[in-house]
Amino acid sequence: MREKLLELKGLTKAYPGVVANSDVTFTIGKGEIHALLGENGAGKSTLVKTIYGLVKPDTGTMLLDGAEFRPAEPKAARASGIGMVFQHFSLFDALNVAENIALGMENPPPFSDLSSRIKSVSETYGLPLDPARIVGDLSAGERQRVEIIRCLLQDPRLLIMDEPTSVLTPQEVATLFDTLRLLSSKGTAILYISHKLEEIRTLCEHATILRLGKVVGTCDPRETSARDMAEMMVGSKLHTPTNAGKKAGEVLLELKGLSAPAPHRFGTALKSISLSVRSGEIVGIGGVAGNGQDELVAALSGEMGTGAQMIFLDGRDIGAASPNERRALGLCAAPEERNGHAAAPDMTLTENALLTARTRKQLTKNGFVDWEKAREFARDVIAAFDVRTPGPENAARSLSGGNLQKFVIGREIMQKPRVLVVNQPTWGVDASAAASIRQALLDLAAEGAAVVCISQDLDELMEISDRFAALNGGELAAPRPTEGLTVETIGLMLGGAHDMEPAHV
Amino acid sequence: MFKLEKRPQPSKVWTFGAPILAVVLTIILGMGLFAILGKDPILATKVIFWDPLFGEFADLDRPDVIKKAAPLILIAIGLSFGFRAGIWNIGAEGQYIIGAITGAALALSFYPMEARWLIFPLTILFGALGGLVWAMIPALLRVYFKTNEILVSLMLVYVAEVLIKAMAIGALRDPDGFGMPGSRDLRRFASAANPDLITGSGIHLGVVAALLSVVAAYIALTRHQFGFDVRLAGQSPRAAAFSGVNPSRLILVCMAISGALAGLAGVFEVTGPSGKILGSFPTYYGFTAIIVAFLGRLHPVGILLAGILLALTYIGGNLAEQSLGLPAAAIKCFQGLLLFSLLGVDLLTNYRIKLRSKGKAQ
Numbered sequence: 001m002r003e004k005l006l007e008l009k010g011l012t013k014a015y016p017g018v019v020a021n022s023d024v025t026f027t028i029g030k031g032e033i034h035a036l037l038g039e040n041g042a043g044k045s046t047l048v049k050t051i052y053g054l055v056k057p058d059t060g061t062m063l064l065d066g067a068e069f070r071p072a073e074p075k076a077a078r079a080s081g082i083g084m085v086f087q088h089f090s091l092f093d094a095l096n097v098a099e100n101i102a103l104g105m106e107n108p109p110p111f112s113d114l115s116s117r118i119k120s121v122s123e124t125y126g127l128p129l130d131p132a133r134i135v136g137d138l139s140a141g142e143r144q145r146v147e148i149i150r151c152l153l154q155d156p157r158l159l160i161m162d163e164p165t166s167v168l169t170p171q172e173v174a175t176l177f178d179t180l181r182l183l184s185s186k187g188t189a190i191l192y193i194s195h196k197l198e199e200i201r202t203l204c205e206h207a208t209i210l211r212l213g214k215v216v217g218t219c220d221p222r223e224t225s226a227r228d229m230a231e232m233m234v235g236s237k238l239h240t241p242t243n244a245g246k247k248a249g250e251v252l253l254e255l256k257g258l259s260a261p262a263p264h265r266f267g268t269a270l271k272s273i274s275l276s277v278r279s280g281e282i283v284g285i286g287g288v289a290g291n292g293q294d295e296l297v298a299a300l301s302g303e304m305g306t307g308a309q310m311i312f313l314d315g316r317d318i319g320a321a322s323p324n325e326r327r328a329l330g331l332c333a334a335p336e337e338r339n340g341h342a343a344a345p346d347m348t349l350t351e352n353a354l355l356t357a358r359t360r361k362q363l364t365k366n367g368f369v370d371w372e373k374a375r376e377f378a379r380d381v382i383a384a385f386d387v388r389t390p391g392p393e394n395a396a397r398s399l400s401g402g403n404l405q406k407f408v409i410g411r412e413i414m415q416k417p418r419v420l421v422v423n424q425p426t427w428g429v430d431a432s433a434a435a436s437i438r439q440a441l442l443d444l445a446a447e448g449a450a451v452v453c454i455s456q457d458l459d460e461l462m463e464i465s466d467r468f469a470a471l472n473g474g475e476l477a478a479p480r481p482t483e484g485l486t487v488e489t490i491g492l493m494l495g496g497a498h499d500m501e502p503a504h505v
Numbered sequence: 506m507f508k509l510e511k512r513p514q515p516s517k518v519w520t521f522g523a524p525i526l527a528v529v530l531t532i533i534l535g536m537g538l539f540a541i542l543g544k545d546p547i548l549a550t551k552v553i554f555w556d557p558l559f560g561e562f563a564d565l566d567r568p569d570v571i572k573k574a575a576p577l578i579l580i581a582i583g584l585s586f587g588f589r590a591g592i593w594n595i596g597a598e599g600q601y602i603i604g605a606i607t608g609a610a611l612a613l614s615f616y617p618m619e620a621r622w623l624i625f626p627l628t629i630l631f632g633a634l635g636g637l638v639w640a641m642i643p644a645l646l647r648v649y650f651k652t653n654e655i656l657v658s659l660m661l662v663y664v665a666e667v668l669i670k671a672m673a674i675g676a677l678r679d680p681d682g683f684g685m686p687g688s689r690d691l692r693r694f695a696s697a698a699n700p701d702l703i704t705g706s707g708i709h710l711g712v713v714a715a716l717l718s719v720v721a722a723y724i725a726l727t728r729h730q731f732g733f734d735v736r737l738a739g740q741s742p743r744a745a746a747f748s749g750v751n752p753s754r755l756i757l758v759c760m761a762i763s764g765a766l767a768g769l770a771g772v773f774e775v776t777g778p779s780g781k782i783l784g785s786f787p788t789y790y791g792f793t794a795i796i797v798a799f800l801g802r803l804h805p806v807g808i809l810l811a812g813i814l815l816a817l818t819y820i821g822g823n824l825a826e827q828s829l830g831l832p833a834a835a836i837k838c839f840q841g842l843l844l845f846s847l848l849g850v851d852l853l854t855n856y857r858i859k860l861r862s863k864g865k866a867q
Contacts, residue, residue: 301747302749303746303747322749322751323747323748323749324749327749333747335747337743340741340743340744341741341743341744341747342744342747343741343744344737344740344741344744344745345740345741346515346740346741347736347737347740347741351733351737354733355737355744355747355748356747356748358730364730367729367730367731368728368729368730369728369729369730369733371728395513395515397513398513
């Protein structure tokens with residue numbers, strides 16, 4: 001048993017209508033890599049925010065090295081040796097690495113000092129990073145290193161990491177894990193939050209599982225199967241997506257040399273993408289974010305105009321068709337960003353149902369909206385995809401990210417499209433909901449639809465796709481059958497070297 | 506201390522409560538203002554809000570309130586579509602003036618023919634078309650050359666103002682007017698006149714059109730695909746593009762609606778209450794309508810009430826000026842307070858105020 005670093009005793013935090021944490025008690029040892037597991041809304045975020053001084057508990061206490069620990073704000077938590085790397089980076093693209101790090105420090109040293117300190121920390125922990133580089137040019141993995149180094153410069157005793165691997169390639173994940181193990185061996189404890197249970201099994205030595213704000217179990221992830229952990233999180237048997245034997249039919253969607261200029265300054269140009277997707281087939285497209293995923297979805301959904309003779313549905317050129325004309329022909333899409341793109345946050349779920357389903361579900365008649373029918377469709381989506389909300393008249397922004405994601409994906413799937421294009425379908429969604437979304441995609445394909453699934457979650461692509469292709473710098477490599485591909489091969493397909501960067505042109 | 510907390514969704518109570526609270530606040534603040542100016546605050550408030558509608562001479566004032574409210578409502582309804590979609594037509598005043606010119610020009614070209622069944626509808630149609638065409642200038646420039654519609658539409662107001670002055674002493678000048686500027690009085694041209702439907706009531710066809718526009722806008726916004734697209738484009742432009750809303754078409758349609766309704770207001774005004782094309786025809790209805798649109802929270806029913814309220818403060822303000830010697834600036838200030846408190850109170854719809862007790866924070 002390790003020496004105690006941080007003890008949480010009976011932490012409770014209630015918000016109007018929901019108890020986020022209820023009597024949470026556990027201990028993190030010195031140098032321990034401790035996993036915090038739970039579904040969306042289980043209370044993980046609230047708990048780490050409490051430790052980091054962003055949330056004040058209603059009752060309960062924390063002990064740091066045996067002394068009472070009540071951080072009033074993150075500054076106090078950092079001063080006591082707590083560091084946190086958030087899921088979303090807070091970096092300025094236009095500034096260089098050292099400047100970004102200095103911005104996050106209370107008393108930044110002169111730049112020459114800082115640069116040499118950054119260099120020494122990055123060398124010590126195997127995090128290669130040049131302090132003079134502009135952050136806008138860094139890959140997601142390198143950006144994360146900036147955040148980690150920013151924490152390490154404060155000599156933390158506990159490092160909290162929230163979903164750190166969701167944007168990394170397998171090789172980058174391996175590098176990160178080496179760093180974390182090194183930190184642990186030097187006595188820094190790590191509180192690690194992730195939905196990826198296999199990662200937790202390779203990295204963590206202890207796991208605390210939260211469900212509905214309560215600690216429902218602890219385990220040693222090295223000796224517990226991912227399935228068992230998932231079932232502890234969900235509190236019931238986990239359903240694994242099954243791929244009912246299917247036969248690829250005729251080609252539904254065909255891209256022939258699809259090219260398009262970058263739609264904005266930080267966008268990616270699509271370069272001569274060719275792909276054909278057959279009925280009954282799921283093609284998985286992997287790649288690090290920012291390599292043309294958004295642009296590919298926009299070109300397919302009809303949101304971004306493309307030239308003629310590039311996109312064919314059933315052999316028919318649909319390059320000039322509007323989004324609704326494409327939907328009428330059976331092509332539906334779900335972009336990655338839920339708030340403000342796939343859904344309008346200030347509108348109700350009923351209105352958001354109308355957003356894409358007006359054509360296929362015949363929600364309008366002579367231009368007049370049949371609200372009762374739209375509400376009915378929204379209700380169906382809510383029920384079928386287990387969207388946690390009081391009802392379809394609630395604003396989309398009142399839903400948690402994972403729940404809104406379920407709604408957005410469900411809305412497209414329930415329109416029974418013939419071709420479905422999804423980007424990051426399970427992003428931010430918990431294990432059981434992710435499994436049901438994947439199952440729905442498989443079922444859709446089994447019914448004869450062609451599915452294009454763009455994702456950064458390689459496990460997901462391995463699980464559901466029949467063929468896999470990598471998108472890199474706006475270019476799509478020729479797809480290969482998923483069967484027999486190893487994670488390592490895929491990682492190489494995505495761009496190769498462990499220090500990969502998206503190609504910049 | 507106070508702390509603002511964003512509501513998970515807009516409060517239903519405050520959506521309706523906020524404007525009422527704003528009016529109450531304005532009256533309280535206004536009473537303070539009047540008291541400082543040495544006037545009886547209760548009396549001043551009564552003269553402004555009560556007398557025009559229910560006072561001793563209300564029979565004379567009420568038609569004025571109606572005549573002033575109708576064009577404000579008609580123009581504001583048109584503007585509300587664009588404003589909801591993030592398309593800023595600031596030049597309704599210009600479209601209003603052009604509508605009056607084109608409508609009057611058409612009517613006068615038939616003078617003195619007697620064929621009301623033909624001339625009156627054509628006059629109204631040309632008024633609407635004039636406003637529409639004038640609004641298409643900034644709209645097309647925006648769509649094809651990415652110019653800023655705020656600047657272009659605003660500058661076209663000044664062009665329209667010069668144009669109407671030129672018309673008053675040029676092409677449309679009354680040939681029997683002994684060289685005086687100004688056109689023939691359309692109220693005396695039976696084929697094109699827009700008189701009160703019931704003499705002395707102030708209710709002319711423009712008032713009917715304003716009420717119809719409120720109903721039509723309400724139906725469009727709540728029941729029709731177009732209203733949904735407008736709201737969606739305003740709230741989440743990317744979601745609108747994903748949904749299939751064509752931004753260029755939306756700009757053209759919204760500008761066309763606001764231009765046509767402003768033109769309508771202009772032609773009803775020139776054939777009715779004002780009667781003549783004159784250099785002094787500009788009335789700032791086009792600009793005041795922007796305030797009406799926002800005061801009414803871009804909602805048709807809100808705009809109806811806001812139009813009446815603003816017209817009331819004009820007429821009541823005049824009364825207070827005459828009978829109590831209240832300075833005109835105080836009335837302007839009072840109208841400003843109204844907009845100010847509404848925008849302030851608006852916060853409550855999306856945020857709630859929480860009391861933060863100092864002791865418990867630690």
